[in-house]
Amino acid sequence: MADNSSYSEDDTRAAWENFVSSGKDADGKPLNVREEILESWKRSMESGVDAGSQASRMVYDENQLYRRRQRNAALRQAASAAFKRLEPHLKEAKTILILADDQGVIIDAIGDAHVLDEGQEIHLELGGDWSEKTIGTNGIGTALRTGRPAYVHAVEHFAEGVQAWTCAGAPIHDPFTQTVIGVVDLSGPPQIFRQHNVALVLAAAREIEIALAEQKQVERTQLLEAFLMSDYSRAHDSVVLVDQTGRVLFRRGLEEDLLRRAKELSVGHKLLPKLDGLSDQEIPKLLPLSVEAEGIERLKLEGVFRGAALFLRDKSKMQRKAGETCKILPRVNVAEGEVQIVGSSPQMVDAIGLAERAALANVSVLIHGETGVGKELFARLIHSRLPNDKAPYVPVNCAAISSDLIGAELFGYAEGAFTGAVRGGRAGKFEMANHGVLCLDEIGDMPIELQPYLLRVLEQRAIYRMGESQRRPVDVRLVAMTNRDLRKEIEKGSFRRDLFYRIGVMTIKVPPLRERGNDVCELLEYFSQLHAAETGQSQITFTDRVLELLLRYKWPGNVRELRNLVQRFYLIKSDSLVTERDLPPELLDDFEPGATELGEPLGGGHSGDLESIEASAIRRTIISEKGNLTKVxxxxxxxxxTLYRKMSRYQIQKP
Known part of the structure; x- marks a missing residue:
């Protein structure tokens, strides 16, 4: 790099004018114009940058700028110490220090207030876009483009409006991947700038990289510790841990054959793109073909998403096959028949497999699904697969017990604990479920003031009856069920975040019937056989048209609604063939033109289920009132x- 004394303002301006007018240098390389500057001018010209530009572009959208700064929070945090140390000296030097992201957009700027104000005239401020393809040769954009420090003085800038400035930029590299993730730049008027300022920004960039490395190492260590201390780390054999950038930082229990075929699983390899914005359903689809994940658990530090644990499918073990019958035997000393979970769709096969593995791991399980999908069958499935066939199974509906009594129901009470307490006190559901399964249905309805006590019982594995101080150890497998989005309940303040993570060590999502495809036909056959045997009637059959309509129907009441529909057929039919005329009018309404007035099929209809009737009434009223929710x-x-809450519960689209 030429020193400052070799710079000639007149020669450089003549060379620049000749270049922008002709698109090339006059006689080879012009005197006193550095090779790196010429190369940048050529790139600027090829990118279509206007040499007469008076200012760079701006990111005017405040939300977009906010998201950009949030996305680079780690970089900004790593730079904060260096910026704070240098800030007092910048005011005396009439200079500003700038931090730009990997696209050349300024995300932080400090220094002399007067210079900062002047910088606004050319958009050298927060939100200014200083990539080389936007504004041409400059310290920020050229350092980004070349990956090397860039010193650009006065007329060396490609855009005329920037030539009253001098800048020195140094790229900031990711300490693990060595990719350029940002630039630190020192800018000011030409008369106060010296070339050795390149050394200053280079030192600042190295300081930021060291801070980034320390920051990431601490974060990765914390992630690993959080995972190894959690219950779900012991619930799966084959695990790969990735950080927020998708890079592998830990693996365990992988078959040698899998490791040979999948070099992507080596520690330090970037297995996935950045996880921000990706759903749990999208992440497995982005894995290499040789790697198959059967589950994912997001990892958080201080409530912020920082990585994920991928539970890989162990193909060496027996896997449940599609169509395979899943039977639940009657409980010991309980007068009940055999129960069967019907369905061969991939979602159901996965959910059944998860439930069976959950029975082998002594962890809490959260079963999530809409009303009527059969969540209680999965709780029964977990119980039925326990090694002890005499293990108790104690169900509790949290929504069916008043908030005043639910504590006594769960934990029991001592004699005289409250008015009406029975003599001698009474054991609660936790004690009754000792060495077995306690199934808490509608866990989202548990009063917020009672949730800390539930969390304490789960962590201490002991209860205290209301009104007494005696500690009573309990060994209970908790299975919680809900049709609510508990993450939203956490945001509203009605459900504790720590309790959510404690009960959801393993989460099983039971898919709604509308997403299960041909499972509808399997369930029709199963319930038809069941009701035929119960009533002594001939088994009914369905026309192709009926099957077509039932497959297209949205089933807001899910499996429960389908079961009620089949029972209805057996009650009202005098023959054994179900035709379109036998379908309830509420169901047929879904296929009439008026049912799509709001832009999407409303999926209404009911078959005797009270919740389905309520959902159908809401849909009909929305249609009749032309989407005016106040009138509805x-x-x-x-x-x-209340209307909004019910629309959300029944998956009714807002018009």
Whole structure:
């Protein structure tokens, strides 16, 4: 790099004018114009940058700028110490220090207030886009483009409006991948700038890289510790841990054959793209073909998403096959028949497999699914697969017990604990479920004030009856069920975050019937056989048209609604063939033109299920009132908030 004394303002300006007018240098390389500057001018020209530009572009959208700064929070944090150390000296030097992201957009700027104000005239400020393809040769954009420090003085800038400035930029490299993730730049008027400032920004960039490395190492160590201390780390044999950038930082229990075929699983390899914005369903699809994940658990530090544990499918073990019958034998000393989970769709096969593995791991399980999908069958499945066939199974519906009594129901109470307490006290559901399964249905309805006590019982494995101080150890497998989105309940403050992570060590999502494809036909056959045997009637059959309609139907009441529909057929039919005329009018309404007035099929209809009837009434009223929700609420006699809540519960689209 030429020193400052070799720079000639007149020669450089003549060379620049000749270049922008002709698109090339006059006689080979012009005197006193550095090779790196010429190369940058050529790139600027090829990118279509206007040499007469007076200012760079701006990111004016405040939300977009906010998201950009949040996305680079780690970089900004790593730079904060260096910026704070240098800030007092910048004011005396009439200079500003800038931090730009990997696209050349300024995300932080400090220094002399007067210079900062002047920088706004050319958009050298927060949100300014200083990539080389936007504004041409400059310290930020050229350092980004070349991956090397860049010193650009006055007329060396490609855009005329920037030639009253001098800048020195140094790229910041990711300490693990060595990719350029940002630039630190020192800018100011030409008369106060010296070439050795390149050394200053280079030192600042190295300081930021060291801070980044320390920051990431601490974060990775914390992630690993959090995972190894968690219950779900012991629930799976084959595990790969990735950080937020998708890089492998830990693996365990992988078959040698899998490791040979999948070099992507080596520690340090970037297995996935950045996890921000990716759903749990999208992440497995982005894995290499040789790697198959059967589950994922997001990992958080201080409530912020920082990585994920991928539970890999062990192909050496027996896997449940599609179509394989899943039977649940009657409980010991309980008068009940055999129960069967019907369905061969991939989602159901996966859910059944997870439930069977959950029975082998002594962890809490959260079963999530809409009303009527059969969540209780999965709780029974877990119980039925326990090694002890005499293990108790104790169900509790949290929504069916008043908030005043649910504590006594769960933990029991001592004699005289409250008015009406039975003599001698009484054991609670936890004690009754000792060495077995306690199934808490509608866990989202548990009062917030009672949740800390549940969390303490799960962590201490002991209870205290209400009104007494005696510690009673319990060994209970908790299975919680809900049709609510507990993450949203956490945001609303009605469910504790720590309890959510404690009960959801393993989460099983039971798919709604509308997503299970031909499972509808399997369930029709199963319930038809069941009701034929119970009533002594001939088994009914269905026309192709009926099957077509039932496969297209949205089933808001899920499996429960389908079962009720089949039972209805057996009650009202005098023959054994079900035709389109036998379908309830509420169901047929879904296929009439009016049912799609709001842009999507409303998926209404019901078959005797009270919740389905309520959902159908809401849909019909929305249609009749042409989507005016204020009138809908008035006609139904409920408040607007109640209407919104019910629409969310029944998956009704907001018009």
């Amino acid at each position: 609420a008035q006609k139904l006699g409920i408040s607007r908030p």
